[in-house]
Amino acid sequence: MFSSTDEQTRIAAALFLALSISLLALLMNWLSLDGAFAAMIIGTIALGLGGIGSAFVLGLFFFSSYIIGYALDRTDENKSINQERRDGSQVWANSFWFISLISLGYYFKDDLLYIAAAGSLAVAIADTWATEIGTQVKNVKAYFILNFKRVEVGIDGGVSLPGTLGGLLGSLLLSIVYVLLSGYHSLLVFFVIGISGFLGCVADSYLGAIFQARKVEIRFLRYLALPAGLDNNGVNFVSTGIGALITLCYFWLG
Numbered sequence: 593m594f595s596s597t598d599e600q601t602r603i604a605a606a607l608f609l610a611l612s613i614s615l616l617a618l619l620m621n622w623l624s625l626d627g628a629f630a631a632m633i634i635g636t637i638a639l640g641l642g643g644i645g646s647a648f649v650l651g652l653f654f655f656s657s658y659i660i661g662y663a664l665d666r667t668d669e670n671k672s673i674n675q676e677r678r679d680g681s682q683v684w685a686n687s688f689w690f691i692s693l694i695s696l697g698y699y700f701k702d703d704l705l706y707i708a709a710a711g712s713l714a715v716a717i718a719d720t721w722a723t724e725i726g727t728q729v730k731n732v733k734a735y736f737i738l739n740f741k742r743v744e745v746g747i748d749g750g751v752s753l754p755g756t757l758g759g760l761l762g763s764l765l766l767s768i769v770y771v772l773l774s775g776y777h778s779l780l781v782f783f784v785i786g787i788s789g790f791l792g793c794v795a796d797s798y799l800g801a802i803f804q805a806r807k808v809e810i811r812f813l814r815y816l817a818l819p820a821g822l823d824n825n826g827v828n829f830v831s832t833g834i835g836a837l838i839t840l841c842y843f844w845l846g
Contacts, residue, residue: 603640606647610635613651622658626680634687642694642706645774649710649766650690653717656762660724685825686716689836704843707781710770711839712832714763714789719796719831721762726755737797748824749801763789784842792835799827 610632618628631654639647689712697705726732727746734750736743743750767786771777803822822830 603636606638606640607632607636609639617654621677623683624677624679627678627683630680630683630687634683634691637691637694641698642709643774645770645772645776646690646694646706646709648773649713649717649770650687652766652769653686653713653720656717657720657724660721661728681825682828685828686832687713688829689833690716693836703776704840706774707776707785707843708836708839710767710774711785711788712792712836714766714785715792715796715832715835716828717766718759718763718789718793719828722751722755722759722793722797725758726750726752729754736801737794738801749797751797759793760786760790763787763793784839788835788838788842791838792831795834796827796831799830800824803827 613635614623614628614632617623617631618625623631635647635650638650690709693705693709693712697703697709726734732745732752732754734743734745734747734752734755735741736747737749737751745752764782764786766789767782770785771782799822803826
């Protein structure tokens with residue numbers, strides 16, 4: 593499958609590095625055992641097939657969720673959800689499209705698929721930063737995304753100005769890191785990845801409001817109490833796919 597000794601060496605080095613980082617994350621209690629196993633596979637594919645740019649943005653997504661949480665003021669009553677150990681299902685939900693598109697890009701030698709992979713991960717980091725900042729910054733006013741009525745901070749489908757700006761910042765940061773390290777030195781690629789990540793984050797909020805919120809009054813229906821069709825992992829899986837699709841559609845249709 594791998595066409596040269598250099599590629600085989602890179603895959604082996606990627607496996608060793610991903611295994612080392614995954615074990616560290618397990619020992620630090622950042623990941624569960626199945627989460628560490630998933631991270632090892634994902635990290636190997638990101639670095640081995642996607643290159644340094646893909647590996648760096650994967651690390652940026654993973655580590656920034658913890659760093660930004662500890663950097664903000666938190667109380668026991670308002671503990672950051674992203675400080676809990678991530679299990680395998682959470683890791684796969686955020687990274688499935690990322691590694692799938694990298695694998696396809698490697699197989700077909702198609703740069704656009706690599707860029708779309710970055711667009712999917714931009715959604716994941718945007719959603720993480722939006723959640724962290726939106727729930728941890730003090731005196732934040734949250735609004736339900738379906739009708740913009742005031743809701744409790746942290747509710748599924750709730751959005752706030754700090755959280756929204758945080759999501760946009762996270763997406764743009766991932767985009768600029770990817771552009772600088774991947775070799776796609778293009779303002780267009782930077783903006784497409786950044787905006788795709790942000791729009792995917794908005795889609796995540798809409799899906800959360802529709803499938804996860806319970807008995808929230810909305811404009812067209814008296815109460816929304818839909819059965820659980822998608823849990824949080826399902827919403828993340830769909831929204832990261834939307835980010836990748838937006839990226840692809842721009843270059844396909846543009």
